Amino acid sequence: MNPPSPAEGLERFLFCRRRRYAALGSVLCALLLLVMLWRIAQGEWDIPLSRVFHLLSPLLSEAEAKTPEALVVRAVRLPRVFAAMGTGGLLAVSGAVLQGLLANQLAEPYTLGIASGAAFGGAIGFFFTAFAVTPMAFAGALLSLALVSLIARRSGGGASHLVLAGVIANAVLSAGVTLLKAVADDKLGAIVLWLMGSLSGASPQGAISVWLGAAAVLIPAWLYGRSLDAVSLGEGQGELLGIDEKKLRFRLLCACSLAVALAVSRFGIIGFVGLVVPHILRSLIGPSHRPLLIFCFLTGALLLAGADGAAQRLGELPVGVITALAGGPFFCWILVKRK
Amino acid sequence: MNQSAFEFHDLSAGYGEKTILRELSGTIMPGEVTALIGPNGSGKSTLIKALGGFLPFTGRLALLGREVNQTPRRELGRLIGVVAQQANVKAAFTAYDVIGFGRLPHQPLLGRATAEDERAVLNAAERLGIEHLLFRPVTELSGGERQRVLLAMAVAQDAPVCLLDEPTSAMDPCQALRAFTLMKELAREGKTVVVVAHDINAALSCADSFIALRSGQIIARGRAADLSAAVLEALYDTPFIPYVSSRGDTVWHPVSSRS
Numbered sequence: 001m002n003p004p005s006p007a008e009g010l011e012r013f014l015f016c017r018r019r020r021y022a023a024l025g026s027v028l029c030a031l032l033l034l035v036m037l038w039r040i041a042q043g044e045w046d047i048p049l050s051r052v053f054h055l056l057s058p059l060l061s062e063a064e065a066k067t068p069e070a071l072v073v074r075a076v077r078l079p080r081v082f083a084a085m086g087t088g089g090l091l092a093v094s095g096a097v098l099q100g101l102l103a104n105q106l107a108e109p110y111t112l113g114i115a116s117g118a119a120f121g122g123a124i125g126f127f128f129t130a131f132a133v134t135p136m137a138f139a140g141a142l143l144s145l146a147l148v149s150l151i152a153r154r155s156g157g158g159a160s161h162l163v164l165a166g167v168i169a170n171a172v173l174s175a176g177v178t179l180l181k182a183v184a185d186d187k188l189g190a191i192v193l194w195l196m197g198s199l200s201g202a203s204p205q206g207a208i209s210v211w212l213g214a215a216a217v218l219i220p221a222w223l224y225g226r227s228l229d230a231v232s233l234g235e236g237q238g239e240l241l242g243i244d245e246k247k248l249r250f251r252l253l254c255a256c257s258l259a260v261a262l263a264v265s266r267f268g269i270i271g272f273v274g275l276v277v278p279h280i281l282r283s284l285i286g287p288s289h290r291p292l293l294i295f296c297f298l299t300g301a302l303l304l305a306g307a308d309g310a311a312q313r314l315g316e317l318p319v320g321v322i323t324a325l326a327g328g329p330f331f332c333w334i335l336v337k338r339k
Numbered sequence: 340m341n342q343s344a345f346e347f348h349d350l351s352a353g354y355g356e357k358t359i360l361r362e363l364s365g366t367i368m369p370g371e372v373t374a375l376i377g378p379n380g381s382g383k384s385t386l387i388k389a390l391g392g393f394l395p396f397t398g399r400l401a402l403l404g405r406e407v408n409q410t411p412r413r414e415l416g417r418l419i420g421v422v423a424q425q426a427n428v429k430a431a432f433t434a435y436d437v438i439g440f441g442r443l444p445h446q447p448l449l450g451r452a453t454a455e456d457e458r459a460v461l462n463a464a465e466r467l468g469i470e471h472l473l474f475r476p477v478t479e480l481s482g483g484e485r486q487r488v489l490l491a492m493a494v495a496q497d498a499p500v501c502l503l504d505e506p507t508s509a510m511d512p513c514q515a516l517r518a519f520t521l522m523k524e525l526a527r528e529g530k531t532v533v534v535v536a537h538d539i540n541a542a543l544s545c546a547d548s549f550i551a552l553r554s555g556q557i558i559a560r561g562r563a564a565d566l567s568a569a570v571l572e573a574l575y576d577t578p579f580i581p582y583v584s585s586r587g588d589t590v591w592h593p594v595s596s597r598s
Contacts, residue, residue: 232429240391241496
């Protein structure tokens with residue numbers, strides 16, 4: 001039998017690729033649905049699934065909507081699971097974008113000092129009033145990115161300079177946060193708890209804001225997906241193909257910073273999602289960004305919704321602790337296995 | 340007379356404060372393979388980068404009648420296919436995907452590969468003889484195979500100008516010969532090929548003309564057949580002896596100046 005021609009080989013290759021996307025997408029969507037139902041039905045107070053569906057109906061009467069059961073489902077659990085999904089998706093997508101943009105697989109929202117900037121700003125906010133935390137965290141993230149960009153531009157402007165400047169900013173800002181904790185007195189507890197990251201008490205506004213943040217990074221990154229592919233080949237490779245790398249980097253870095261600042265200011269530091277999820281998915285579906293970004297969103301959403309459930313089950317532990325404790329060893333396992 | 344592909348006048352370029360190329364003037368003609376030869380650090384790669392508009396420069400540089408520094412990057416992507424000196428590919432795309440990136444300058448922002456793009460990719464892979472590598476991740480390929488993939492990407496780009504910076508440095512002699520033959524074919528199809536190669540004999544086997552660079556200046560230029568021992572000695576500070584093969588080709592060989 002003759003070997004297949006290149007055109008036939010290509011057709012088979014593309015078919016297999018599409019089939020893999022469809023299989024993974026179906027599994028992720030099914031798991032996400034299961035986790036959502038688990039998070040809404042289970043908790044301190046278990047509610048039967050049939051009742052959950054009834055309570056989630058838009059046709060629920062006004063009187064019934066005010067019952068404690070309905071309030072728990074609609075005002076507490078639903079926003080919390082959506083906040084977890086939005087935050088997880090946002091962090092994973094940002095990680096994938098930053099890794100592609102900087103052609104550096106260690107890049108994630110923390111590498112560029114974005115998250116540390118938000119943590120530093122938010123911690124300062126605690127010294128004023130609880131309402132100042134979110135805007136201050138937001139300002140901290142943007143200021144940190146501006147500083148990192150300035151240092152990178154003055155020192156050459158390449159992706160490697162951005163990562164180096166980010167690492168330095170990260171170290172300085174982390175020291176700044178430690179200093180603030182040392183002088184915080186009675187506010188120390190609140191700062192530490194916020195920094196550890198938690199989704200308990202997520203409001204509908206909080207959930208909506210992280211979904212908007214996720215959209216702000218996912219949509220432009222998906223549109224520029226093919227350019228992101230070329231840039232991720234290595235620094236300068238995109239320029240060879242007619243892509244303005246500096247402009248692309250600026251636009252997508254801004255989108256990522258806004259989104260991550262939004263997530264950190266609302267729910268604190270939640271590590272490892274942005275680093276681990278893109279790595280796992282690249283090994284499953286390859287590095288093409290358009291599918292990668294979609295699957296990153298789904299997996300990040302699934303992972304954080306699950307981790308938040310585990311955190312709650314273990315006595316309302318900070319979800320950042322769960323993601324770091326589970327994500328760290330898992331990441332090491334992937335690295336060793338790949339070698 | 341044909342319009343020149345590149346026309347440069349008092350062209351100076353470098354990195355930051357350091358100037359490498361000093362007030363070069365000349366033209367590069369279309370439909371020809373032009374070999375850039377010279378010792379290490381003579382400015383060959385810098386000239387390739389300057390011609391591609393990847394470096395800031397002073398002086399005048401026109402590509403097919405257009406001022407390079409006023410041409411948008413995307414337009415340059417359609418006009419120039421480049422193979423850079425460093426063939427590092429960091430992401431594990433398949434060779435098919437990487438060759439397909441050559442079609443990016445022809446696709447709209449929201450676009451995806453069309454049947455024509457797929458044909459161009461398969462055609463480029465066939466010309467480089469890498470159909471069997473198409474569905475393997477480039478990170479798993481050898482250096483020479485990766486160079487063939489990147490050269491195929493430039494072919495798929497289908498730009499009127501190809502700037503190739505040591506595109507065969509990691510290839511075995513047979514594959515290098517195939518690559519140089521392809522360059523000659525591209526030139527016969529009307530494209531302009533500028534190639535940097537340290538293997539002077541391989542480069543001259545396909546080149547129509549040469550530009551000899553030393554210390555950022557053009558010390559000689561002309562038809563490839565007219566390259567002389569004096570020019571090579573002036574370039575490399577080493578005497579070169581020509582041998583004529585049984586097929587009548589001239590092969591240059593450096594000899595120790597003390598022997």
